Amino acid sequence: MIRTPICDLLGIEHPIALGGMGSIYAPDLVAAVSNAGGLGAMGCHGLSPERIREGTSAIRDKTNKPFALNFLLFEAREESFAAALALRPAAIAFAWPRPEQDLKPFIGRAHDAGAKVTFMAGGVPEARRAVEAGADVIIAQGTEGGGHVGWQASLPLIPMIVDAVGPVPVLAAGGIADGRGLVAALALGAQGVLLGTRFLASTESPLHTNFKQAIVDGDGHDTLLSDIPDLAAGTVWPGAMSRSKRNRFIQRWAGREWALRQNQAAALAQVQDARKRGDREEAPLSMGQDAGLIHDIAPAGEIVARIAREAEQILDALTRTRR
Ligand SMILES: Cc1cc2nc3c(=O)[nH]c(=O)nc-3n(C[C@H](O)[C@H](O)[C@H](O)COP(=O)(O)O)c2cc1C
Secondary structure, X not given: OOOOHHHHHHOOOOXXXXXXXXXXXXXXXXXXHHHOOOEEEEEOOOOOHXXXXXXXXXXXXXXXXXXXXXXXXXXXXXXXXXXXXXXXXXXXXXXXXXXXXXXXXXXXXXXXXXXXXXXXXXXXXXXXXXXXXXXXXXXXXXXXXXXXXXXXXXXHHHHHHHHHHOXXXXXXXXXXXXXXXXXXXXXXXXXXXXEOHHHHOEOOOOOOHHHHHHHHHOOOOOEEEEOXXXXXXXXXXXXXXXXXEOOHHHHHHOOOHHHHHHOHHHHHXXXXXXXXXXXXXXXXXXXXXXXXXXXXXXXXHHHHHHHHHHHHHHHHHHHHHHO
């Protein structure tokens, strides 16, 4: 079994984590990943204190293993953050601060509540800033990933962040969907991986089946980094674009973002309707380039076990070759 020091730090068996996904309320998915020995995470972005308590209790009904509660710092609401801390999760996972935000109070309060703190960074300066403020783990997130990502690819980014923040442990994210990705991440100096898109195409994921199938059908070339999903939603992120399927909706507005701004309300209504209908061409679907590595919709626990097993087999084979 592959264990790295981060497993002891976070109280998990496999160095495999689920990315908090604020747009998706999925206690069953979180519990399934934690039950399989990984670290589940519930995205709390936009959730009320009641909904956070409800989700956490639904997770705890299914598992007594550690999991994280995830906050996007640029718009973390005090009452929701306080509610999350009161629930005393094993970890608080932060991402996307505003440049001027002071991170220390957030990290300090999470530590006072007994939680370990993970912090997602798409670049070295951000990673250093989080470590200086006391983060326990850095998630180095490459631009290949699904949802909001930075500009640098995982291959150079991961070792750069490892070098910059050591001995603070790093998890690699962005474009990883199988055991090969885990082994590569370890080779680059990370202590494990964090995955989003792979778990979206899981049995427990609450996405419409058509969207899960769109990930399975994706070839990895069919994504686009844009601010179109955010413009349609009327949200402004601090410097992030989001990677989503390059479907009809995205192609309609690419290069015509001004027109989308002008028609935001109507576009949002159409998106909401398309999402309900499971229309994979007319609703934005966040997914990473690793969609090209995803060939089935599988139970989340099996995904964790598969990645761990495959990584072990690769490492065994590599060691045998060297003898
Ligand atoms: C639909 C979706 C929503 C996401 N929402 C969040 C979020 O709320 N908070 C966060 O820290 N990361 C979020 N992410 C990013 C993931 O945590 C992770 O970094 C990313 O999915 C890794 O790349 P991968 O998709 O190639 O595995 C989201 C990703 C996706 C696909």
